[in-house]
Amino acid sequence: MTTQPVIPVIIDADPGVDDFLAIAMAVANSHLDLVGVTTVGGNASLEDTTANALKTLHAFGADDIEVARGAESGLTRPFVYARDFHGPGGLSMGLPLPTRSLASTDAGEWLATQLSDAPKPVTLLPIGPLTNIALLLESYPDITSSIREMIVMGGAVDGPGNRTEFAEFNTWNDPEAAERVFKSGIPITLIGLDVCNLVTFAPPDVESSQTPCGEMMRAWFKTHPDREVFQLCDPLAVAVAIDPSIVEIDVTGVSLDCSNDETRGNTYRDSNGPLLSVATHVDAVRARRLIAELVL
Ligand code: BDR
Numbered sequence: 001m002t003t004q005p006v007i008p009v010i011i012d013a014d015p016g017v018d019d020f021l022a023i024a025m026a027v028a029n030s031h032l033d034l035v036g037v038t039t040v041g042g043n044a045s046l047e048d049t050t051a052n053a054l055k056t057l058h059a060f061g062a063d064d065i066e067v068a069r070g071a072e073s074g075l076t077r078p079f080v081y082a083r084d085f086h087g088p089g090g091l092s093m094g095l096p097l098p099t100r101s102l103a104s105t106d107a108g109e110w111l112a113t114q115l116s117d118a119p120k121p122v123t124l125l126p127i128g129p130l131t132n133i134a135l136l137l138e139s140y141p142d143i144t145s146s147i148r149e150m151i152v153m154g155g156a157v158d159g160p161g162n163r164t165e166f167a168e169f170n171t172w173n174d175p176e177a178a179e180r181v182f183k184s185g186i187p188i189t190l191i192g193l194d195v196c197n198l199v200t201f202a203p204p205d206v207e208s209s210q211t212p213c214g215e216m217m218r219a220w221f222k223t224h225p226d227r228e229v230f231q232l233c234d235p236l237a238v239a240v241a242i243d244p245s246i247v248e249i250d251v252t253g254v255s256l257d258c259s260n261d262e263t264r265g266n267t268y269r270d271s272n273g274p275l276l277s278v279a280t281h282v283d284a285v286r287a288r289r290l291i292a293e294l295v296l
């Protein structure tokens, strides 16, 4: 039997119900070494998403994992939150807030230190608006060599968006940041909505789970009686970090629409755009099983 090497990862998140599940996966999976979590506004205010990151790690007995607070607004506009979808404070149920302090209130500086001190290049898992990563690359342009790759949940290259007809929520909330990150030259795998929409939980999947994720999912379905499924967007990015073979990749140029038009935030194929590894197909059965085994 071959032993898989352990991959150091940092999650940049805006928790968020699906971010909650994604962080839970990274804590639970022994193939990933979760170095820390940086927070960004998005699904809720930065204050809420930062509290939610601390609550999430606490819920999984991981108070030793550092949390650093990042950007409270996008590069050019304030974030628009998704509280209707995730819950008033960004989560669908209340959780205790641990009393511990943040490791830093400057995510860029914290990331730069962690990345430069790491014994081997680290995988970044950005699952919210890409503002923190864009600011990191602006302030520390040489840091790219310390980043092994990024697996980004964002965009909808081959399908419609969820925030608008054209744009997925994370790229819509800060397209200027996403554009800068996409052009950074760091190897990027893009896990977009077109594949995320295929990997879901339905109420029967979570009804008997005794875990915090099962409880969170049940609370979410209770507040969304009109929804038949919950899309496992951020968890799919973590699943790909654990097992890249669950998606098929097309290496293609991708550009961002940074206009002020209705198409703002659109990610589209463009032969002049930076080359990204775009997930075009997912083995939804295996992906769902991998996620369920870790969180339910
Ligand atoms: C993405 O937007 C957020 O609401 C989710 O947490 C996920 O990162 C899906 O479009």
Ligand code: CA
Residues within 6 Å of the ligand: 013, 014, 015, 016, 018, 019, 043, 127, 128, 234
């Ligand atoms: Ca998210």
